[in-house]
Amino acid sequence: GNSVTQMEGPVTLSEEAFLTINCTYTATGYPSLFWYVQYPGEGLQLLLKATKADDKGSNKGFEATYRKETTSFHLEKGSVQVSDSAVYFCALFETATDKLIFGTGTRLQVFP
Amino acid sequence: GAVVSQHPSWVICKSGTSVKIECRSLDFQATTMFWYRQFPKQSLMLMATSNEGSKATYEQGVEKDKFLINHASLTLSTLTVTSAHPEDSSFYICSAPIQRSTDTQYFGPGTRLTVL
Numbered sequence: 001g002n003s004v005t006q007m008e009g010p011v012t013l014s015e016e017a018f019l020t021i022n023c024t025y026t027a028t029g030y031p032s033l034f035w036y037v038q039y040p041g042e043g044l045q046l047l048l049k050a051t052k053a054d055d056k057g058s059n060k061g062f063e064a065t066y067r068k069e070t071t072s073f074h075l076e077k078g079s080v081q082v083s084d085s086a087v088y089f090c091a092l093f094e095t096a097t098d099k100l101i102f103g104t105g106t107r108l109q110v111f112p
Numbered sequence: 113g114a115v116v117s118q119h120p121s122w123v124i125c126k127s128g129t130s131v132k133i134e135c136r137s138l139d140f141q142a143t144t145m146f147w148y149r150q151f152p153k154q155s156l157m158l159m160a161t162s163n164e165g166s167k168a169t170y171e172q173g174v175e176k177d178k179f180l181i182n183h184a185s186l187t188l189s190t191l192t193v194t195s196a197h198p199e200d201s202s203f204y205i206c207s208a209p210i211q212r213s214t215d216t217q218y219f220g221p222g223t224r225l226t227v228l
């Protein structure tokens with residue numbers, strides 16, 4: 001079946017550091033891929049998405065590129081802020097069932 | 113953007129009682145809604161798919177008699193945790209696609225359930 005694998009956290013960074021959170025997927029076909037963010041005590045918010053190979057999703061300084069060769073969708077940001085501290089979820093959309101398949105989430109902690 | 117609300121945002125109840133959580137799509141109609149449970153170490157587990165006008169579809173291992181789902185209208189789905197026990201304490205989140213079979217879902221803010 002389809003699945004998403006994320007790097008384990010927590011990821012701890014100083015402000016202005018470069019961020020990479022790895023995400024790989026297993027799927028039939030080429031599903032849409034997503035990054036969702038969950039701030040403390042809140043629900044999930046869509047951060048960015050990509051719907052086909054080589055697409056780059058971007059939002060709020062975050063970027064992720066859909067790489068079908070490596071079945072990856074790594075999240076990057078050039079300079080993180082304390083306010084970026086949250087849990088980040090990678091997900092794919094399973095067309096046959098209309099379901100989102102989530103990774104386990106990666107907690108990011110940014111210190112001043 | 114589309115908004116999904118949940119009510120209550122948090123609830124504390126005694127063991128053995130039932131708790132109802134509402135999920136509403138505020139500015140769009142949702143024939144399908146999803147219910148998730150989030151465990152303390154953050155992993156998100158899909159519990160069931162709520163279908164307007166028909167029975168919910170439960171994921172393997174989820175007790176349908178314990179977690180009752182009703183999708184009575186195009187903007188409201190409810191999750192009732194029956195005879196709640198402390199192990200049911202969790203963060204429950206709902207989501208809805210803005211259109212059927214579209215890949216973008218909007219999530220509610222979640223409901224924190226604590227069972228004493």
